[in-house]
Amino acid sequence: xxxxxxxxxxxxxxxxxxxxxxxxxxxxxxxxxxxxxxxxxxxxxxxxxxxxxxxxxxxxxxxxxxxxxxxxxxxxxxxxxxxxxxxxxxxxxxxxxxxxxxxxxxxxxxxxxxxxxxxxxxxxxxxxxxxxxxxxxxxxxxxxxxxxxxxxxxxxxxxxxxxxxxx
Amino acid sequence: xxxxxxxxxxxxxxxxxxxxxxxxxxxxxxxxxxxxxxxxxxxxxxxxxxxxxxxxxxxxxxxxxxxxxxxxxxxxxxxxxxxxxxxxxxxxxxxxxxxxxxxxxxxxxxxxxxxxxxxxxxxxxxxxxxxxxxxxxxxxxxxxxxxxxxxxxxxxxxxxxxxxxxxxxxxxxxxxxxxxxxxxxxxxxxxxxxxxxxx
Numbered sequence: 001x002x003x004x005x006x007x008x009x010x011x012x013x014x015x016x017x018x019x020x021x022x023x024x025x026x027x028x029x030x031x032x033x034x035x036x037x038x039x040x041x042x043x044x045x046x047x048x049x050x051x052x053x054x055x056x057x058x059x060x061x062x063x064x065x066x067x068x069x070x071x072x073x074x075x076x077x078x079x080x081x082x083x084x085x086x087x088x089x090x091x092x093x094x095x096x097x098x099x100x101x102x103x104x105x106x107x108x109x110x111x112x113x114x115x116x117x118x119x120x121x122x123x124x125x126x127x128x129x130x131x132x133x134x135x136x137x138x139x140x141x142x143x144x145x146x147x148x149x150x151x152x153x154x155x156x157x158x159x160x161x162x163x164x165x166x167x
Numbered sequence: 168x169x170x171x172x173x174x175x176x177x178x179x180x181x182x183x184x185x186x187x188x189x190x191x192x193x194x195x196x197x198x199x200x201x202x203x204x205x206x207x208x209x210x211x212x213x214x215x216x217x218x219x220x221x222x223x224x225x226x227x228x229x230x231x232x233x234x235x236x237x238x239x240x241x242x243x244x245x246x247x248x249x250x251x252x253x254x255x256x257x258x259x260x261x262x263x264x265x266x267x268x269x270x271x272x273x274x275x276x277x278x279x280x281x282x283x284x285x286x287x288x289x290x291x292x293x294x295x296x297x298x299x300x301x302x303x304x305x306x307x308x309x310x311x312x313x314x315x316x317x318x319x320x321x322x323x324x325x326x327x328x329x330x331x332x333x334x335x336x337x338x339x340x341x342x343x344x345x346x347x348x349x350x351x352x353x354x355x356x357x358x359x360x361x362x363x364x365x366x
Contacts, residue, residue: 055229057228057229057360058360058361059262059263059363060361060363087358089229089233089327090327091327116324116325116326116327116328116331117324118321118324118326118356118357118358119320119321119324119355119356119357122356122357122358123356129356130299130300130303130356131299131300131321131356131357131358131359132299132300132358132359132360132361132362133300133358133359133360133361134361148299149361
């Protein structure tokens with residue numbers, strides 16, 4: 001029983017901490033150029049990365065935003081990482097992105113990509129991407145799939161499940 | 168059976184080509200669409216044009232808004248030289264009400280658009296061109312009665328700050344064509360709003 005209690009306290013402490021980290025991220029969202037995003041786009045590990053390019057002014061992006069939150073919840077004990085790469089105009093974040101995340105009390109990881117040299121970096125994300133939002137990249141190691149345009153929750157979960165099963 | 172397979176393969180190939188849209192050097196199809204002044208417009212109506220700066224555009228997209236003044240300047244600069252801007256809104260207003268024909272008229276008046284702003288009602292034109300986003304530019308040149316695709320991509324290399332632009336892709340391309348040369352850069356990519364398709 002004592003052990004159990006200790007575990008609860010430990011867990012509470014852990015979650016308390018992680019939510020604090022999250023809160024900090026939501027009030028101070030990192031703004032990076034492409035070199036700040038690049039490390040997330042390829043990683044040799046057994047973790048499945050789910051990366052969405054989006055903006056609050058993009059209606060189909062807003063529609064699918066909850067799917068990524070659902071993925072975050074559903075796979076919280078699995079080796080799955082979700083990252084939302086936001087393309088809102090950096091000088092409008094106080095009016096756009098921050099209220100958007102606050103309203104949803106979102107715990108999802110968001111970074112703002114501010115790099116005008118799009119002609120260079122779009123191809124580095126995926127050579128088939130024209131640049132239209134939304135776009136989603138899911139990968140584990142060298143096994144990758146890229147979607148230009150909206151996705152359904154089932155597109156995400158089916159791909160994630162299949163990648164998790166792979167050695 | 169063989170014939171059927173061939174037909175199937177041919178259909179599939181045509182469909183695949185169609186889905187990819189236009190490439191550099193392809194012949195671009197003309198269209199007939201309603202302008203914000205109520206008139207129907209085709210590229211063939213521009214008898215004196217040497218070519219066109221066709222821009223898939225719309226009202227609502229923040230990237231379009233960031234580029235609106237630059238699009239106006241492009242037309243003012245190159246229309247007298249034979250390369251007018253022709254803007255096309257292909258979005259379905261049922262998906263984005265702000266992109267209705269009525270709102271197009273409003274926006275054109277507000278910004279005093281000097282170029283044609285056409286409504287792709289029925290969404291037939293953008294798939295033929297392979298436009299996926301707004302703004303998405305296709306520069307065409309007239310060549311022995313054909314319209315040839317010379318450039319596909321973005322306007323310049325800085326969407327948020329016109330004063331920080333280093334390379335003006337569209338201007339460079341048109342200037343090259345006016346000098347009888349090929350554009351120095353023929354394809355570029357940029358972030359944009361997806362063209363909103365009827366559900």
